Amino acid sequence: MKEQIRQYVVSASGSGEALNLFELYSRLSTKPSSVYVFVDALLEAIAGSPFDSQSGLILRQADGILASLGDLPDSEKIVALGKSLSINQTGHSFGRYLHCLSCHETFGTDADVVMFGDSITEWAPWHEILSGCRVVNRGIAGDTTKGMLLRAHTVNQVNPDTVFVMAGINDLSQGMELNEVMVNYRKLVDGWLQAGIAVVVQSTLYVGASIDWLNPKVTELNQELQAMCTEKGCRYIDLTQTLCPDGVLSTQFSTDDLHLNGAAYVAWGEVIGEMIGV
Numbered sequence: 001m002k003e004q005i006r007q008y009v010v011s012a013s014g015s016g017e018a019l020n021l022f023e024l025y026s027r028l029s030t031k032p033s034s035v036y037v038f039v040d041a042l043l044e045a046i047a048g049s050p051f052d053s054q055s056g057l058i059l060r061q062a063d064g065i066l067a068s069l070g071d072l073p074d075s076e077k078i079v080a081l082g083k084s085l086s087i088n089q090t091g092h093s094f095g096r097y098l099h100c101l102s103c104h105e106t107f108g109t110d111a112d113v114v115m116f117g118d119s120i121t122e123w124a125p126w127h128e129i130l131s132g133c134r135v136v137n138r139g140i141a142g143d144t145t146k147g148m149l150l151r152a153h154t155v156n157q158v159n160p161d162t163v164f165v166m167a168g169i170n171d172l173s174q175g176m177e178l179n180e181v182m183v184n185y186r187k188l189v190d191g192w193l194q195a196g197i198a199v200v201v202q203s204t205l206y207v208g209a210s211i212d213w214l215n216p217k218v219t220e221l222n223q224e225l226q227a228m229c230t231e232k233g234c235r236y237i238d239l240t241q242t243l244c245p246d247g248v249l250s251t252q253f254s255t256d257d258l259h260l261n262g263a264a265y266v267a268w269g270e271v272i273g274e275m276i277g278v
Contacts (some may be wrong), residue, residue, distance in 0.1 A: 228239025
């Protein structure tokens with residue numbers, strides 16, 4: 001793989017082409033197990049070459065911010081750069097939340113099933129996975145249980161029989177305490193149960209090796225979720241048994257240690273499909 005990447009860089013550099021990550025990836029006869037392995041190999045191939053990698057690696061944003069900081073000491077530049085990039089990322093994430101929420105509130109076709117959660121839910125083609133029923137996708141990438149509470153009503157407005165919810169990994173990655181996550185989760189579940197909607201809580205999935213420091217917290221969260229479901233009489237599905245039985249998300253099911261690939265959604269869909277009979 002590294003040699004193919006090096007050859008691409010040499011060829012593109014010699015011809016004056018811009019870096020195209022998608023084209024490069026498609027050319028690889030052996031696909032990397034992770035996007036991080038891929039980018040690391042690419043950076044290694046670029047090092048020391050005259051190749052202009054800015055367009056492919058999104059470096060212009062950082063360079064633009066640094067140029068605007070003038071003659072600040074390097075230590076202050078590092079802090080200012082980090083804050084500026086964080087503001088940009090937060091603005092993008094929040095803007096996307098508002099966009100999706102607006103669409104969810106505007107469009108609401110009656111459904112049998114609602115899939116509710118963050119990016120792990122949103123990025124699945126549920127209408128194809130569960131083609132035998134009316135399904136609505138109410139996932140929003142980057143969302144936490146706090147944000148989900150503010151849009152729980154978008155489930156009610158499509159009058160589903162059942163809502164399948166998965167949440168919590170973004171909360172944990174942002175340092176939210178477990179008890180706060182559970183307070184929000186209980187409010188979500190209580191609201192839907194009171195509206196006469198059957199609730200199926202799906203275990204929060206483990207993450208892969210590069211961020212596995214989160215996995216002990218995931219274990220604690222899932223124990224709390226299972227106890228909550230027993231208390232409230234709603235269904236709990238342990239998807240970790242299917243997608244990460246060894247306590248870590250396998251490269252078989254993810255290319256970035258967090259989000260799922262097609263094979264993972266097939267396996268997840270089979271679990272749900274068997275439950276609802278589609």
